[in-house]
Amino acid sequence: MKKTWMGLFLGLLAISLAACGSGSNNAAPTASPTASDNTSSAQSSEPVEIEFWNIWGGELIDSLVNEYNSSQDKVKVKAVYVQNSYEGIVEKLQVQAAAKKLPDIVSNGLLYTSFANDVMKAVPLEPFIEQDGYDMSDFFPTMLELGKNDQGQLIGLPYGISTPILYYNVDHFKAAGLDPENPPQTWEEFASVAKQLTSDGHYGASVPIDFGWLYQALMETYGGSMMSEDGKTVGLDSEASVKAVQAVTDLVIKDKSMPLLQLQQTFEAMAKGDVSMLANTTAGLGQILPTAQFDLRTAPFPTFEGKRVVPAGGANLMIFTQDPAKQEAAWDFMKFMIDPQRTVQISKSTGYMVSRQSALDDPEMQKFLEENPVYKATYEQIDEMVPWFNFPGSGGTRIQKIITDQVQAALQGQKTPEEAMKEAAKQANALIKS
Amino acid sequence: MERLWKLTEETGKHVLLIGLGLLTMIPIIWMISISLRSEQYVFSGHLVWTGPLHWENYVKALTEVPFFRWLGNSLRIGVIQTLGQVFIGVCAAFAFAYYRFPGRDILFLFVLMTMMIPMQVTLVPTYLIVNQLDALNTLTGVIVPHLASGFAIFLLRQSFISIPRELAEAAAIDGAGAFRLLWTVYIRMSGTILWTLGVIAFLSNFNEFNWPLLVLTDPELMPLPLAFQYFRTETQMDWGATMAIATLSMVPVLILYLVAQRYIVDGFAQSGLKG
Amino acid sequence: MKKPILGYRRKMLLLPLFFLIPALLLYAVFFVYPFLFTFLLSFQQWDMISPERTFVGLENYAVLLDDEVFWKSMRNTLLYLLMTMPISIALGLGLALLMESLMRGRVVYRFLFYLPVVSPIAVIAIVWSLMYDDQRGIVNSLLMLFGIDGPNWLSDTSSSLWAVAIVGIWKGFGYEMLLYVSGLKSIDKGLYEAASIDGAGRWRRLVHIILPLLSPITLFIVIMGIISSFQNFALIKIMTGGGPNNSSNVLVYQLYQEAFQFFSIGKAAAISVILFAIILLITTVQLRLSRSTVHY
Structure with missing residues (x-):
């Protein structure tokens, strides 16, 4: 008798829970791709969906991501704006790590490079660079240093650096x-x-x-x-x-x-x-x-x-996903973001520095700096830049x-x-x- | 003479209350006033803005960010969580008010205790449980852990025990089962308190900040109190647009409050907190 | 004759259980279990991510007792309570008395004064942060009208906690007011008039009749006030982040920092346990005291 009652009520509870569960699902059909990690990458015909956590939000990032998404059909990036700057990201990363649901690509604050390496196990980028024969010599050497872990592996590419x-x-x-x-x-x-x-x-x-x-x-x-x-x-x-x-x-x-x-x-x-x-x-x-x-x-x-x-402030783009297909997708998106053209766009709207020589030499950038000399000061001290100490x-x-x-x-x-x-x-x- | 004196006294009280009322309204006036300024004048130091009105802050708030989606999330959390809390609260309060069973008073004391303990005390383990239920970053994860509300149970129980027992017993003798009793006697006679509870719980669920902050990452799932700071970055804060969104987030609250003010006030008077 | 009685008894046991089960189930999963788990965690060292939790005995507690920040947070938690509660009770009671003696316009005032209570706390916190701006914020601009050079509210160690407390008072006094209004409404008018016929002045009526009759409400307010002031998280998180130099840090915020910024789950759990002990202590003392002083 007692058991029947119990069963009945457990059932009721389950129904009511399911009801609000479906409520939330209807509301956000695009939500939480992280929950279904394994299925999405297994099917090769579907685009690989990756989540990009960043602290900037706003129009610029949205338009960059949209541009990337419509430029190809293999990868679909979802930009997730995280509040409270890099501290906000680290707090969220921490709890997501406990839940074993890390985002795929993240703009990770330079203060948290060793956190990303030791705790988040950020993915070394050298294999991708070699595989594509990507030319790294264009990047400012002091900025590339910022993305290295203690073993000298490159785990992040500079994005939105400031002094x-x-x-x-x-x-x-x-x-x-x-x-x-x-x-x-x-x-x-x-x-x-x-x-x-x-x-x-x-x-x-x-x-x-x-x-x-x-x-x-x-x-x-x-x-x-x-x-x-x-x-x-x-x-x-x-x-x-x-x-x-x-x-x-x-x-x-x-x-x-x-x-x-x-x-x-x-x-x-x-x-x-x-x-x-x-x-x-x-x-x-x-x-x-x-x-x-x-x-x-x-x-x-x-x-x-x-x-x-x-010290350099700002962030590195890092890959946290352990899924090879998603890593490939994240790398592809990363290449798009660090492209000289895009770097220039970000710098012009925020005051952050471009991270590569060709972007600095870009006529559009040069013209911009001539017209807005206030943006120049940070480049004059680029050689005195050191990592933000971890x-x-x-x-x-x-x-x-x-x-x-x-x-x-x-x-x-x-x-x-x-x-x-x-x-x-x-x-x-x-x-x-x- | 006495009438004159009374009139003066009444006027004096009104003057005092109007002054205090205005003082209380300053933050609200300020919020609206900033929401209509251009960036240069956010820090002009004036309470009331008499310059040109910058409605584009509202345009930004409504078009650049998914405002209506956030509003929808807030409403969804508010409605579902409140209905759940009231339903579970009615059941538990009925058990506490109508039945006598061993351990009842201890259990009720336990319910009171859950009200006293800050949610932060159990924050970390609760988070881990929600994760194990695979409900992180879902509205379910926001709603379910707080469905059993000590406040709801307490308020309803107080109201239920004030209903004369004779009524319930008479109905029981007439052959009414437990559900009929609950429905025809207790719920029917607690209309006001149910509305009061509903309104108060809805407002607090609608405005909740701390728990969703932890559970939700996806901006598309966020309720307004979390999301409205969207116009803030590491080094930038768009105060005009932020205040426009703040003002807009107040609108649903204000409407509900205007409509349901009576229930809040009457409910307080009936909630067993009489002098 | 015996059978129905037994059946009735059994019903009286099972039915309440039936009605309590949803609540009890939820409490078990989302309150009792996490609560016990918190106790366990307070004896362990853990960063939330690594699979292993190490048992460290009382170390987390020892570390806390030796932690300057913890003592500041403790002090601020109590200070915040002392700053907000007397003022909001006085404001609430004063306004309730004033309004109830009015012939008209009560509804409008009640609406105004209760509005802060229903406003979203996150919105309020942001609005006030801007109001507290050093030179151009409205708070200091208004003080300037009276020739007062206001402090840099949120950045000064001596004013940051007050700044938060003022918002707490602003957000809360309407609630107290409404409770008192409902209390005043239920006072027997006859009693009141009898006293004034006896020639008792306003003040004496207030002290000897009204206040004692309102004492259950005051007790309720005090207990609720303690609970809510111990839960003061959103204001601190959004307005000051506990700073500068922990001058506005409180236990619930430090707990959050330990857990989600410094990843010391054990230490955070130890703060939880201490917080729980304090609340238990205060409410027990409160209820004991009230038995002898509250008039029903």
């Missing part, structure tokens, strides 16, 4: 009696110019306070390195690191020439003229230019004692968080730069050892 540059407001320079042809070239100059530019209603300088990437740029420019030479401890508490943090902290606390702004806010503040100079990624041009109602110019990232180190081990993302936390503690005056960076080093070292 930090200096933005400045020419109108403010003129108003303060400064020469706009001579923007600050060193960090000492940056500080003193910032002080002169600071006046009623606006600040002279801005550096985003929540972006570990710029910390790396600064501390390495100041002569530090993220890890000690033996690779056993971090270099966060080195003299150079403390000095770099001190320099920015002074802007905030001593000179009061810099407001505490987060990444997104710095672009907005620059665009509306609330700050006169900004050290941040060149990829911000896409946002600042359309809104800026003043003469905006850019210059290379300032130096310290003649040295400049700029800490060893699984604690990498946590160390990045520790760094931003501690740098912020210093910037907010809760700790001296020295205390803050010592604390950061202490916590980071504990993670590296474990």
